[in-house]
Amino acid sequence: MKLTSVNQSLRRLQDPSLIIVILLLVIVVITGSVLSDRFGTMRNFMNVLEQAAGLGFASIGQALVVIVGGIDLSIGAVVTASTILMAAVVDLHPALMIPMIFGTLLFGTMIGFLNGYVTIRTGVHPLIVTLGTASILNGAVLIYTLQPTGSVPYWFEEFAYGRFWSVPVSGLVMLLCFVMVWVFLRYFETGRAFYAVGGSPDAAHLSGIQCNKITLIAYSASGFFAALAGAYFVSRTSVGDPRVGDPITLSSITPVILGGLILGGGKGNIFGVLLGVFLISLLSNLLNYMNVSTFIQWVIQGLIIIVAVSIYVHKGRKL
């Protein structure tokens, strides 16, 4: 039993996507440590863990949708709308802070549910459906406000900046979410059905899996995690920002690709996505330490994605 488990672990380690992302992480850490004696410190790694939380939450949602064979281009818009909703309501009624945390998460979940429902009912590709949702949400937000608005109580900053035994609270919550999603995908029947639906919906249907239900759960979860990312950004900035989510949609896809999840669904390890999140965050941190311009950062980030995916495809698995 134990031997089987070890063999499975070794097989996972041989997963080319994980090997590549781990290799890139090692390169980044070694390069940073050589270039700066401040980079390789625990203090800096905790700093990066804190910064990674927003991207981490958004990427979990994107990963779940990608596993069932979809894609969610509304994540950034849900993040934005969540920040505005939370900050605007709490600004008017500060006593509603705690209910609004749950209200915002519910809002995100409902938007995700609607994405899934429309995709299933209409048969329109999720790329189009979620793009439409993004457009509606972004437009509605900009009708409401063009500038950052609202506020939250000071104590809510502790979600983003607080520390528990020197470990950032937001980073801990993100790690907990990854572990819970991993357990769900691996040990729950519904979770395992995600891979079946993403791999072959017809086969999944024939084997008795309710594909529509799984799709709805995936998109709802994506909305939930996008709203959680929104709550994190409100905590970090203390305002709702009509543009905060703009870069999140695309950046949430990057760790998913780096982590080896196949666009098209059915395969991939959620911990690969976590490693992808760490890689992107550490890379950004390293390039700041190197005093490198943002434009060069974009080039390097793009090159890493292309190189990682090329090696991955070369190993025989198509994205």
Next chain:
Amino acid sequence: MFTKLSKLMLVVAIAFAPVMATADGYVGLPRTFLWNPNFNEVIDTSDYGGEGPFAIGFSNASQGDGWLGTFYHSVQYGVSQNLDKIDRFIVTDANGDPTKQISDIQDLLEQDIDLLLVNPATADALDPILGRTMRRGVPVVTVARRVESDDSFVSFVTASDTALARMSATWMAEILDGKGRIVLLPGLAGASPAEMRLQAAKEVFAQFPGIEIVDTQYTGWSPANGRQIMAAIIQREGVGNIDGVWADSGLQGSGSVEAFMGAGVTGTDIPPHTGGDLNGMYQLAHENGFPFAGIDYTPSIGAAAVNLAVDVLEGTPVPQRLDVNFQVVISPGHETRSISADVLLPDYVAMDQPGELIMGSGIPNYDPNSFSVDLPN
């Protein structure tokens, strides 16, 4: 014996000495300082004072347009003028994303900087992290944009968006004798300079009941957008039915002028325009002779902020708000009751320089394409 006010005047005069010496037009104390009805506190920086050389971290919001590029050059120029006092100068660029800028600032703090110089992407979102930076004992100097809380920075260096907009809007209303149909072309929707300028301009136009605002369109401070948007408005309204165009910068203002020229309107038939910053806008106004008022949001605030940052690190008292001079540039014969020229257009425009040059950099013989200075590291 120094009173607080005389101390402030001395600090401001010292801070502006280089600005006054190089300005072509108005060389007095900044009018935004003189006419500010509020008091400007002098900040005691002795707690931050120490022996140099110092490490300064600069968290830049973006280099997304020509003005921001020149502003960054001005910051670099300021650092190059203080090489004996600055031994580390670390720069991050948030590409307009406030959440990235928060991470950038955390990365700078992890590198043990002595002072944080910051051009905040937004006024509100950076408040918590800058407050935390100050509480950590690292002084913060904000430039171009401030944040909400006074406790989140030591000093704010600016050229005043509201003054720029009020003066250009007043000129527009007065040159039209208080009546006419005008178009407003603000900058980037949601960006605090654009919103502040637009609000200030609307305050002015509201005092002239004869002024009708035909349309308000954000342009993202892009010449191409300015041209495209204005061309559509001309098409809709008809060439002769637009009496003036208020643009908060010549970046999009130049596009508007080109749209009129594209519609066959040239020379003095082009309606009055506002908008400074871009040499190309000044060139178009000079060549065509239409009524024009340009006020630069001078990028030299970058160098002024570096000088002030060094003062903070040396423990010299600094004003909480440092206003940098701007010039009111008006085409000949087009001054109005309230708005006089500091410099007439023919004396200000650089006809021998490229159109994309951003004016008011404060850098001698500035050429954005070949600009290079010695920096620490």
